Amino acid sequence: MAEVRAGVDALDRELLALLGRRMRFMDAAARIMDDLGQVRDEARKAEVIANVVASAAINGVPPNLARDLYETLVEASIAYELRQFTTLARGQ
Numbered sequence: 001m002a003e004v005r006a007g008v009d010a011l012d013r014e015l016l017a018l019l020g021r022r023m024r025f026m027d028a029a030a031r032i033m034d035d036l037g038q039v040r041d042e043a044r045k046a047e048v049i050a051n052v053v054a055s056a057a058i059n060g061v062p063p064n065l066a067r068d069l070y071e072t073l074v075e076a077s078i079a080y081e082l083r084q085f086t087t088l089a090r091g092q
């Protein structure tokens with residue numbers, strides 16, 4: 001069991017490294033956007049979620065898990081991007 005858990009912990013570190021890379025794209029998006037109203041894009045959100053649901057099936061991940069995770073992730077990313085945009089707009 002210890003070996004399995006060590007594998008899970010190592011994999012979680014990799015996932016977090018990838019998640020950090022994803023967040024850097026949110027930083028880039030916040031820099032590129034011209035106004036706050038552009039941050040939330042529901043059509044793009046739907047596309048991202050459809051993409052991961054399709055990938056989930058190929059990778060042995062329950063599609064509902066992928067959907068729920070990405071619903072949370074994209075909403076958190078939008079909130080993060082809004083904060084970053086506001087900070088940049090204030091010149092900080």
Ligand SMILES: C=C(O[C@@H]1C=C(C(=O)O)C=C[C@H]1O)C(=O)O
Pocket residue numbers: 025026029039040041042044045048073074075077078081
């Ligand atoms: C990064 C973007 O901004 C938001 C963040 C998204 C994401 O986390 O994938 C998707 C839609 C956007 O509302 C984008 O528009 O692509």
